[in-house]
Amino acid sequence: MVAKDNVNAVNAAGPGSVPGAMPGMGANSKTPLYRVFNQFLEAKPVFTNRDAMNISFTPDNIPHRSKQVEELGRMLAPVLKGGKPSNIFIYGKTGTGKTLVVKYVTAELEKMAGDKLKVVYVNCKMKHTADTEYRLLAQLAKEFGRDVPFTGLPTDMIYHAVFEAIDSVQQNVILIVDEIDSLIQKAGDEILYTLTRINGDLKRSKVSIIGITNDLGFIDRLDPRVRSSLSEEEMVFPPYNAVQLQDILKERLVLAAGKEAIDGGVVEKCAALAAQEHGDARRALDLLRVSGELAERAGESRIAIRHVDAAQEKIDHDRVLEITKAQPKQSQAILYAILQLSEKDKDVETGNVMDVYNRLCNEHGLKPLTQRRVSDLIAELDMFGIIRTQVISKGRYGRTRVINLSLSDALKEKTKLLMKEVFY
């Protein structure tokens, strides 16, 4: 194990020395870490501009989204004459360029409008940032220069602080609420009702809302009053096809690395794999970026097809293992129960998961949760994509959830090992 070798290297270096330090820093050129760093420094990098491969990077040109860019531009243009644009509701699946286009258009608009416009972006999926009514309001207050505690104040006080802050200067405000469905799921649609009517309480400023979601059925579940005011204008972002994804990747490669950094077929493969997942550009970029990183780590200066295969495996592994590690112990016990049951080739249903879970709790001194709570945690695991569940009726023998693991065999083994580490 590398970690063990490094510990030995630390001990061997003696007290006060820096393990694997670089030349000029008291380096010991024989330590394994020194060789790792040195190899990295000497290797020709695959990506000369790593930032361009990042999801959050906003390029000057967004391929295959010019229609949406222009349409959104036209909707927001009234700002330039001091008018209030309509509220806009945007939906489309993950990785279809919604956030990118909105950020790009509003940034360009801000350049032209100057002080007359303030754009505020909040992502409601960011845990502990804007995922509840209170936190969203606190985040808004902060954006407008009011410091409020992250908990403790009555909600009406926060509302007041936000209204006052927005109205302190005459301005047009565009409030971008990304992943808006997460907020409504937790906080209800009352907050949207208030926000869409905020202009009635403002004397100097005007606020327009751009709501973004990848839940296509979200708008139908809203209160009709909120629906009509939030979606004065609507935009739909269709998924990219494989050819469009190739263009996106090629454009980013020009900025990040150059065509000489990849073998033929690499871009095509990344695009094809991402196109299988509802045309997700984010997935395509991730695949290419991780492929490049794997190539670099192997000391190679070109990305080959085999790096893409390895990258796909790695992305799935990392995601699942990271989620699993971050789960509370109760959730881990439920997942472990599902893993054990699926190993025995038994029908995995809520009832027998409860049995195994209760046994695990007894063995490990955990206080078992109620069936109601376990049911929610199973639904959560489903949401993370670790398991797939389906509610079925067995007639006289009741209704239940049939649970299947959606992990490859290799990943199942790794997850099982991880669970053993946690519980034994």
Place this chain on the structure above:
DNA sequence: AGTCCACAGGAAGGGCAGGCGA
């Protein structure tokens, strides 16, 4: 057609932690 089962899942609320102002 009515009954039954084993849950799913919504609603309400308890208990705790953490923060604020008086």
Place this chain on the structure above:
DNA sequence: TCGCCTGCCCTTCCTGTGGACT
């Protein structure tokens, strides 16, 4: 210090569900 507020995790209670069984 105390009362009040929010977030979060959880339980309790309840209604709904849908296909097999009677």
